[in-house]
Amino acid sequence: MGPDLIDRLIVKNESKIVYLVMDGLGGLPREEGGRTELETARKPYLDNLARQSVCGLLDPIGYGITPGSGPAHFSLFGYDPVKTNVGRGLLSAAGVDFPMTERDLFMRVNFATIDREGRVIDRRAGRIDTEENRRICRKLKDRVKLPAGIEAFFETEKEHRALFVLRGDGLQEEIGETDPQKTREFPHPPAALIPEAAATAGLIRSLMDQSKAILADEEKANMVLFRGYSRFHRFAGMEERFGLNALAIASYPMYRGISRLLGMTVAPQTATIEEEIQTLERCYNDYDFFFVHVKPTDSRGEDGDFEAKVKVIEEVDTFIPRITALEPDVLVVTGDHSTPAALAGHSWHPVPAILAAKTCRPDGVARFGERDCVAGGLGRMPMVYLMGLALAHARRLEKFGA
Amino acid sequence: MGPDLIDRLIVKNESKIVYLVMDGLGGLPREEGGRTELETARKPYLDNLARQSVCGLLDPIGYGITPGSGPAHFSLFGYDPVKTNVGRGLLSAAGVDFPMTERDLFMRVNFATIDREGRVIDRRAGRIDTEENRRICRKLKDRVKLPAGIEAFFETEKEHRALFVLRGDGLQEEIGETDPQKTREFPHPPAALIPEAAATAGLIRSLMDQSKAILADEEKANMVLFRGYSRFHRFAGMEERFGLNALAIASYPMYRGISRLLGMTVAPQTATIEEEIQTLERCYNDYDFFFVHVKPTDSRGEDGDFEAKVKVIEEVDTFIPRITALEPDVLVVTGDHSTPAALAGHSWHPVPAILAAKTCRPDGVARFGERDCVAGGLGRMPMVYLMGLALAHARRLEKFGA
Numbered sequence: 191m192g193p194d195l196i197d198r199l200i201v202k203n204e205s206k207i208v209y210l211v212m213d214g215l216g217g218l219p220r221e222e223g224g225r226t227e228l229e230t231a232r233k234p235y236l237d238n239l240a241r242q243s244v245c246g247l248l249d250p251i252g253y254g255i256t257p258g259s260g261p262a263h264f265s266l267f268g269y270d271p272v273k274t275n276v277g278r279g280l281l282s283a284a285g286v287d288f289p290m291t292e293r294d295l296f297m298r299v300n301f302a303t304i305d306r307e308g309r310v311i312d313r314r315a316g317r318i319d320t321e322e323n324r325r326i327c328r329k330l331k332d333r334v335k336l337p338a339g340i341e342a343f344f345e346t347e348k349e350h351r352a353l354f355v356l357r358g359d360g361l362q363e364e365i366g367e368t369d370p371q372k373t374r375e376f377p378h379p380p381a382a383l384i385p386e387a388a389a390t391a392g393l394i395r396s397l398m399d400q401s402k403a404i405l406a407d408e409e410k411a412n413m414v415l416f417r418g419y420s421r422f423h424r425f426a427g428m429e430e431r432f433g434l435n436a437l438a439i440a441s442y443p444m445y446r447g448i449s450r451l452l453g454m455t456v457a458p459q460t461a462t463i464e465e466e467i468q469t470l471e472r473c474y475n476d477y478d479f480f481f482v483h484v485k486p487t488d489s490r491g492e493d494g495d496f497e498a499k500v501k502v503i504e505e506v507d508t509f510i511p512r513i514t515a516l517e518p519d520v521l522v523v524t525g526d527h528s529t530p531a532a533l534a535g536h537s538w539h540p541v542p543a544i545l546a547a548k549t550c551r552p553d554g555v556a557r558f559g560e561r562d563c564v565a566g567g568l569g570r571m572p573m574v575y576l577m578g579l580a581l582a583h584a585r586r587l588e589k590f591g592a
Numbered sequence: 593m594g595p596d597l598i599d600r601l602i603v604k605n606e607s608k609i610v611y612l613v614m615d616g617l618g619g620l621p622r623e624e625g626g627r628t629e630l631e632t633a634r635k636p637y638l639d640n641l642a643r644q645s646v647c648g649l650l651d652p653i654g655y656g657i658t659p660g661s662g663p664a665h666f667s668l669f670g671y672d673p674v675k676t677n678v679g680r681g682l683l684s685a686a687g688v689d690f691p692m693t694e695r696d697l698f699m700r701v702n703f704a705t706i707d708r709e710g711r712v713i714d715r716r717a718g719r720i721d722t723e724e725n726r727r728i729c730r731k732l733k734d735r736v737k738l739p740a741g742i743e744a745f746f747e748t749e750k751e752h753r754a755l756f757v758l759r760g761d762g763l764q765e766e767i768g769e770t771d772p773q774k775t776r777e778f779p780h781p782p783a784a785l786i787p788e789a790a791a792t793a794g795l796i797r798s799l800m801d802q803s804k805a806i807l808a809d810e811e812k813a814n815m816v817l818f819r820g821y822s823r824f825h826r827f828a829g830m831e832e833r834f835g836l837n838a839l840a841i842a843s844y845p846m847y848r849g850i851s852r853l854l855g856m857t858v859a860p861q862t863a864t865i866e867e868e869i870q871t872l873e874r875c876y877n878d879y880d881f882f883f884v885h886v887k888p889t890d891s892r893g894e895d896g897d898f899e900a901k902v903k904v905i906e907e908v909d910t911f912i913p914r915i916t917a918l919e920p921d922v923l924v925v926t927g928d929h930s931t932p933a934a935l936a937g938h939s940w941h942p943v944p945a946i947l948a949a950k951t952c953r954p955d956g957v958a959r960f961g962e963r964d965c966v967a968g969g970l971g972r973m974p975m976v977y978l979m980g981l982a983l984a985h986a987r988r989l990e991k992f993g994a
C-alpha cells in the first residue's frame with residue numbers, strides 16, 4: 191500500500207489532531223553505554239504521555255537515509271518524500287510567501303565573500319545581518335540588466351540567505367550549483383545539466399557575473415552562490431487530500447514554506463516555544479490540524495551541544511499539560527529526523543514517536559526514549575504512514591473495501 | 593523508497609565494511625519449547641558483539657518467501673532480489689569464471705542416471721566425482737554436432753553439476769526445465785514457453801537427445817537434465833553503485849559467481865573458515881568491503897544435523913576477535929536466509945543480524961539469538977535495505993534533500 195491510499199477513505203468530523211514536532215529529536219549516547227539526549231532529559235509529562243499512548247520509531251525516508259528537513263517534513267505530513275523532493279528554492283519562495291507563478295525559476299542564494307582572485311573565502315559572507323541582506327538585494331534589483339521578457343526578483347530570507355527568482359518562458363531547473371561547498375575554491379559555473387537548459391544556464395551565468403561586478407565594492411557580501419533551483423510545483427494540499435483545515439505554528443522560513451506549499455494556514459511568527467503554545471491555545475477552535483514546530487532541538491544537536499539539547503526537551507516537556515488540557519483527539523509527539531549531538535548533524539537513525547489517542551492499543555512503553563520505543567506498539571515504521579494512523583485515530587478514515 | 597535511492601547519495605571515504613555471512617544461519621528449535629541452533633551455541637564473542645551493537649531480523653525476500661541462495665545474496669548486497677532473479681545458469685557461468693558473451697545461453701546441468709525405459713532413477717548420477725564429470729564433459733564436447741553458427745561449451749562445475757553454454761544469434765531463455773525433480777519419471781521435453789523460443793527449444797531438444805545417445809554406455813551419468821536457462825545479463829557492480837572496492841572470500845562456485853557478477857574481486861579458493869579469516873587479514877588494506885562467506889552452517893542445516901550446525905557457529909565465534917581486531921568501521925554478522933536443521937532445508941524465517949559500528953544506537957539485546965533479535969533496534973526489516981544501513985554507518989551516504 192502506498193501513502194496515498196488514505197486519500198480515498200477520508201471522512202470529515204469535528205476531531206482535532208496536534209503534531210508536536212521537535213526538530214531533530216532522535217539522538218545518540220554521548221559516550222559508549224550512555225544515554226541519548228531524550229533518555230537523559232527529565233520529562234515527567236512526556237514519560238506519562240508515553241505510558242498512556244502507543245509509541246514507536248519512525249524512519250523519515252528509509253533505512254540508512256539521512257534526510258534534509260524538507261523531505262523529512264513532507265514525510266511527516268504523509269507525502270512521499272522521494273516523489274516530493276523539490277529544490278530548496280521553491281521551499282524558500284514559499285517560506286517568504288513569494289507570489290509564485292508557473293513561469294518562475296526559484297534559486298536559493300548564499301551571499302559569500304571572495305578574495306581578489308575570485309576564490310570563496312567565506313561561504314556565508316561573515317553571516318551579514320538581515321538588514322544588510324535587504325540593502326544588497328535592493329542594490330542588485332536596481333542595477334541588474336536582463337534580456338527582454340525576463341524579470342528577476344531578489345528577496346531577503348535571513349542573514350546571508352536570499353531567494354532569487356527568474357520569471358520568463360521556458361526556464362529550466364536542470365542547472366548545476368555554483369556553490370563550491372568549500373572555501374579556497376572558485377564558484378562553479380552554472381552548468382546546463384540537460385541540453386534544453388542551455389539558455390537558462392546562460393542567463394544565470396550573466397546574473398552571476400553581473401552580481402559579482404555590482405557587489406565588487408562590498409566588504410563582505412561581494413559574491414552570490416546559487417543552489418536548489420526549482421520551477422513552480424503545485425502540491426495537493428492537506429485540505430484537498432485529507433479534508434484538514436490545518437494551521438502551522440513554526441518560526442523558521444523553511445517550515446513555514448513547506449506548510450504553505452501543503453495548503454496550511456501559517457500563524458504569525460513567534461519567538462519562543464511558549465508563544466507557539468499560546469498560538470495553539472488561541473487558534474484551537476479554528477482549525478482541525480495543528481503543526482507545532484520546535485526548532486531548537488535540531489539547532490542544539492547541530493551545535494553538538496548535548497546538554498543544551500536535553501534542556502530544550504525539558505522545556506518542551508513543561509508545556510505538555512497545556513496541550514493535553516486542550517484534549518486533542520490525537521496528539522503526536524515526534525521529530526522530523528534525528529540530529530544526535532554526538533554527530534553534530536542530521537542522521538539516518540529512526541525517530542522516537544508518541545501517538546496519544548483514546549483509541550490507542552496500549553503497549554508496555556513506560557518512558558519516552560529511543561530504546562523504550564523499540565518495544566513500542568507502532569514498531570519501526572516508515573514515517574510517511576504516520577498521517578494515516580493519526581487520521582484513523584481521529585476517526586477520519588472510513589473502511590477500505592466491503 | 594526503493595533500494596536504489598542510496599545510489600544517488602554515495603560518497604567515498606576510507607572506511608571499511610565487513611559482512612560475515614553464515615549461510616543459512618537462522619534456525620528453529622529441535623523440539624517444542626527448545627532453543628534454535630544459534631541460541632544453543634556457546635558463542636561469547638558474538639553475544640558480546642550483540643550487546644555493543646544494534647540487532648534485528650532480516651527478511652531476505654519477503655514474508656513467507658523461502659529464498660534460494662542466489663536471490664538471498666543479491667538482497668544482502670542491496671540488489672532487489674525479485675528484479676535480479678536471473679537463471680541459475682548465469683550464476684554457474686560466473687562461478688566457473690566462464691568468459692561470457694552477449695550471444696550466450698547458459699544452462700545449469702545435472703548429470704543423472706536413467707533406467708532402460710528412460711525414467712530418471714538418480715537425479716545426481718550417484719554424485720559422480722568431479723574428475724568423472726570432466727571426462728564426460730570432454731566426451732560430449734568431442735561428439736555433439738550442432739547446426740552452423742551455433743557453438744556449445746560443456747563446463748564442469750562440481751560432482752554431478754555442470755554448466756552448458758550455447759552460443760549463437762537469437763537464443764531465448766524462455767524454455768521449460770527438463771529435470772522432472774522426482775525419480776521414476778521421464779525427463780520433460782524442453783518446451784518453448786513463448787513462441788519466439790521455438791528454435792532454441794528445438795536446439796536444446798537436439799542437445800538432450802544427442803547427449804543421451806553419446807552417454808548411453810555410461811553406468812551412472814547416462815543422461816543430462818537442464819534447468820536455470822539464462823541469457824547474459826550485466827549488473828551494475830558494487831563499485832559502480834556504491835563506490836566500493838569489494839573482495840569476496842567464498843569457496844563455493846555459486847557465491848564466487850554472484851560476487852563476480854556484482855563486480856567484486858574474488859579471493860583464491862580456501863578450504864577452511866580459518867583460511868578465510870587469514871585471507872581477510874592479509875587483504876584488509878586493499879579493499880573497502882569484504883564479503884566473508886561461511887558455507888557449513890547451511891550445509892549442516894540441509895543435512896538436518898542440529899548439533900553439527902551449532903558447532904559451526906561455535907567455530908565461527910572463535911574468529912570474531914580476529915575480525916574486530918581489524919577495527920572495521922562497520923561489521924555485519926548475519927546469514928543469507930534460514931536453514932533450520934529441523935526442516936533440513938531453506939526456510940522463509942527471518943535471519944538474525946548484528947550491525948556493529950561506532951554510530952549504532954544501543955538497543956537492549958544482550959545475546960545473539962533469533963528471540964533476542966525480535967527486540968533489536970533494527971526491528972524486522974527487509975534484507976535489501978541492509979546495505980544502505982551499512983553504508984550510512986560507514987558515513988558513505990550524503991544527506992537526501994535540503
